[in-house]
Amino acid sequence: MHVDAEISFRSPLTRNATVRWERVSCKTSIAHDGSTVDFNLGFDQVDWDFAQKIYGWSAFQYQAWLKGGIVxxxxxxQTITLFTDNIMELWVGDLHVFGGDFFGFGRAPLVVDLQPGWTNLTVRLVREVRSMGGVGPPTVExxxxAQPAVPVLHVLADDIVLPDLVDGRLCSNFGSVTVRNQAGAWLTVRQLTAISKEEIVGVMDEETTLAPGQSRPLRMTFDVARKLDNFLFFTMKYSQDDSELHQLTFTVGLTHTNASSLQKITFLHPSGVVSYATLKPPSVSYASSHEVAVLLNLHGAGVExxxxxxxxxxxxxxxxPAWILxxxxxxxxxxxxxxxxxxTDAQAAVSAIPDWIKSNHWRGPGVHTERVLVAGHSNGGQGAWxxxxxxxxxxxxxxxxxxYTSIENYVPYVIWTEADPLQTGILHSSRASFRHELFAENLxxxxxxxxxxxxxxxxxxxxxxxxxxxxxxxxxxxxxxxMxxxxxxxxxxxxxxxxxxFYQHQLNFSQCHKTAPSRFILVVPNSDDMGSKYGIFVDQLSTPERLGKITVSVTVNPTSTYWHLRTENIHRFHLDSNVQLSDPPNEIMIDDLPHSFEVGSNKASFVRDEADVWSLEVALDWKTLDKRYGRQRGPLDAxxxxxxxFEVIFDSNDTLPVAVQASRNFLQYFGADTNIVALAEYEEVLKREGNIITICLGASVPGARISHFPIQIxxxxITLSTRDRRVxxxxxxxxxxxxxxxxxxxxxLELVVWGYDDIGLRQAARLIPTISGAGVPDFVILSDQARWKGAGGALAMGFFDHNWNISPASYLP
Structure with a gap:
């Protein structure tokens, strides 16, 4: 590839604010199954030591560009699979890829058609301290x-999820096999069976269709009553474009253990994909009639x-005396x-223990899943917070x-592209739920x-x-x-x-009811991850960009318990009757109302009207399409x-590659599954359970399910209608x-990903959730300048309130 070595670019990192192209040597290896090039790049012209003295670890986070080619x-x-370890963004010829494989998971490589001869490669290198370390000099590795893409349907041997065998039987009944479509046509997996001792012991749940280049996990259900051999023999049947069936077979070894040992269990993530955890049951010496708690152990970054x-x-x-999970x-x-x-994966793992007890006819102590002891190391310690x-x-x-306390406190978000203070504030609000420093009062x-x-x-x-x-x-x-x-x-x-x-002391808990103290505070982000504290559950905030807060004073009389709640930015809350208190309130007062509300044994719900007056909700049917509630709460990562x-909808052949890229990123970074479907199937997709990502190009988008939705094209x-009736x-x-x-x-929820042209669409597609810590609000409208200004190139950005109106604090033209 030819580059002009004399051309210069502006950079704040180097002397005279100038950088030029520099030729580097990389380690290349060629084998029968493909070729690999390894990069280990440093930039000696930067005074990293001085920069770190000023900016700390933030100075070790930067981006650079690498140009080369593939022949x-x-x-x-020739069709190849291209693995992009520790690379987020690249161009293969004219094919632009965002997402790549930044952490080197290897789940979903690219499937690329290479023309004869030379194809340009351009790679945007990103150095990040959390994944690449804070030791200088900060090189990028x-x-x-590249590997030939054969066969047409590829099974990822390293991404097969199966439970362990406990006393010869699978200890849970879910499994998963990830496959990749390496053909240039759509492909449907018709059948997948697992055989042991010449009997079918596992089957795929339903036929699965893959777009060209797409990877998907195939969910299977297994018979846990049968004793198995040391191996499972799989047979897969698939077809291309409804043509004749093709077949491939493969064998997977199983791991043996016993009921009292650490074992790998499988379960369903709330999205329906198969996940796993390791489980160490408590000793059977504890009374079988006694329920013991779960010690939920959250691993650190990069730990399997x-x-x-x-x-x-x-x-x-x-x-x-615990179920160690x-x-x-x-x-x-x-x-x-x-x-x-x-x-939610951690929560689903806890909920899977009763199923394990039933499947394995466990005769030891039971499990108490309502309250867990949370432990974690490093990133898992952050997860515990x-x-x-x-x-x-x-x-x-x-x-x-x-x-660590939070991502942006670990490596502070400085040396970022500048933006309007309101834009910066909106991004901060989008990450508020992950700033554990703000929620110490909840602990x-x-x-x-x-x-x-x-x-x-x-x-x-x-x-x-x-x-x-x-x-x-x-x-x-x-x-x-x-230490x-x-x-x-x-x-x-x-x-x-x-x-x-500490473990021993906390695990010797009695399952008696919690007792509310004389005073407590609940701080609430705009997030469905937020649960209750002493039974108070906030359903909706008054405005989404601010934290909500409830301060409770408790007065206990001989005949009754009285709670006085003072609220900030709260629109609707209820008392969760599932939370068992030793001193539940009989009567509550909210803010400075002249009267109190009697609270019975049923769930009590309260709402603030437009005149800022609290009332007790009699009818609890407020959860309608034009109200934002439940899983819909939170910024874009909701x-x-x-x-x-996920249902990824594309509106034309021009948007299909972006749909495949979104699907690949969901699998790569979240282990998630996606159906890719054409816009003509939109109404049918609405009947299914998953959230929808609609990818569209041009001067229009499909209509919203509510007629007054405030963003229209x-x-x-593009028209934005505000709550105060500005258009x-x-x-x-x-x-x-x-x-x-x-x-x-x-x-x-539906996430609309729209571009007026291909450049705009690819800019927008970058904002689909990929890796953590970025923070994207409910809506962002980008100008062409966003390509180099980042958030500063946004025309509009902000949040929708509890009625799906644009919040007054949003950034608007």
Whole structure:
């Protein structure tokens, strides 16, 4: 590839604010099954030491560009699979790919048709401290690996999910096989069966269609009553374009264990895909009539829940009276750092234990799933803060080891592209649910133990010290052990003597009801991840960009209990009757109303009207299509709360490649499944369970399910209607694109991904949730300038309120 070595570009990182192309050598290896090029790139012209003194680890986060090529030495077009380890964005000829495989999962490589001869490659390299380390000099390590795309249907041997055999039988009844369509035509898997001892013991749940280049996990159900051999023999039948059936076979080895040992169990993530966790049952010496709690262990970044490090975390605790459960979060990075997607995976793993007890005829102690003891290391420690601060009524205690407080506090978000302060504020609001520093008051009343090594150079001990200080400011004096000279990880880190004492004390809980203190505070983000505290559950905020807050004063009389609630930014809340309190309120007063409300045994719901007057809701049928509630709450990542496979709709052959790319990213980063369907099937798709991503190009989009939806495209304009009845018309122009959420029935959501042209569409498609920490509000309309200005190139961005109106605090033209 020819580049002009004399041409210069502006950069704030280098002397004279100037950079030029530089020729580098990379390690290349060629084998019979493909070619690999490894990059290990540094930039010596940058004074990294000085930059780090000023900006800390933020100075080690940057982007760079790499240009090269790939050669097809044949005389005909060759289809290849291209693995993009630690690469987020690249161009293969004219094919633009965003998403890549930044963490090197290898789940969903690209399927690319190479013309004979040379094809240009352009790679945008991104260095990120959390995944690549904070030790200087900050080099970028990544690789490209090309392999011939044969056969037509490829089975990913490393991504087959099966439970362990317990005493010869599968310990749970779900499994998954991921396949990739490497053909240039649509393909349908008609049948997938698993055979042991010449009998069918597992079948695929339903036929599955794959677009060209798409990868999908195939869900299977197994017979857990049969004893199996050491291997399962799989037979798969598929067809292309409804033509004749083709068949392929493969064999998978099984892992044996016994009922009392650590084992791999499978279950369904709320989206319907198969997930797994490792489970260590409690000793059968405990009374079988007694229910013991779950110790929920959240792994750190880059750790596989079934790998050796995670499997041996609790070897030093063989007799804890607990079900020790380590979920995956659907990836070694827990998909999104134990937030929306990984968080629901952890909850589903806990709910799967009663099924395991039933399937395996367990005769030991039962399980108490309503309240869990949450433990975690590193990113898992951060996940423990998230779980407990968002579900305080479901947590027995927190054991956080070497955990950081939040993503943007770990490596501060500086040296980012500048934007209008309101735009920056909206992005901050979009990430508010993950800023655990803001929710320390929710942790008051929960037993907490913190542990951190004083010599930790991965997660500085400042994070644990900060959280301990914030807790103290709420009146919660949490024990904290800083281990002199210890680093980020050492053998036995989760079973030190102080940790074990804390586990034992919290696990000897009685299942008596919780008792509300004389005063407590609930801080609420705009998120469906938020649960209740002492039974108070907030359904809707008054305005979505601010946190909500309820301060409760409790007065206990001999004959009654009286609660006085003072609210901030709360529109609707209810008292959850499933939360059992020893001192439930008989009467509550809200703010400065001159009267109180009697509270019975049934669920009581309260709403604030337009005159700011609270009333008790008599009819509880307010959950209509034009009200935002349940899984619809939260910024753009609310689309991840799908209760079935994502439905990715494309409106033409021009948008099909973007649909395949969105599907690939969902699988790569979340382990999620997607149906790719044409716009003509839109009405049929609405009848299915999953959330919808509609990808469209041009001067119109399909109509919303509610007629008054505030974003419309027609007559050469994009129109935004505000709550105060302003109507803003923005002329359509080259390079424009956007994303916005829309309501569907039954708490479902639709994410519209729109571009006026191909450039605008590809800009918009970058905003589909991929990796955590970015933060995208409910809607973003981009101009062509967003290509180099980032958020500063947005024409409009903001949030929808509880009535699906544009919030007054939004950034508008």
């Amino acid at each position: 097809n030495h044949g005389t005909t077009t 990544s690789s490209l690996r 829940a079934g790998g050796p490090l995670a499997r041996h975390m609790f070897d030093g605790a063989p007799h804890l 380590s979920p995956t979060g659907m990836s070694p990075w827990s998909s999104d750092d134990w937030h929306t997607w990984g968080f 998230f779980y407990a601060s968002h579900q305080p009524d479901r947590v027995l205690g927190i054991a956080a080891a070497s955990g 008051d009343g929960i037993p907490i133990f913190q542990q951190h090594g004083s010599a930790d150079d991965n997660v500085p001990p400042y994070h644990s010290r900060l959280m301990n200080t914030l807790l103290a400011q709420t009146g919660h004096l949490a024990p904290y052990s800083e 002199l000279g210890k680093g980020h990880w050492f053998t036995g880190i989760m079973t030190t003597a102080p940790m074990m004492d 689309i991840l709360r799908s209760v079935g496979p 027609s007559s050469g304009f 803003i018309h923005v002329p359509l122009a080259a390079g424009m694109g956007g994303v916005w959420l829309r309501p569907l029935p039954d708490e479902k």
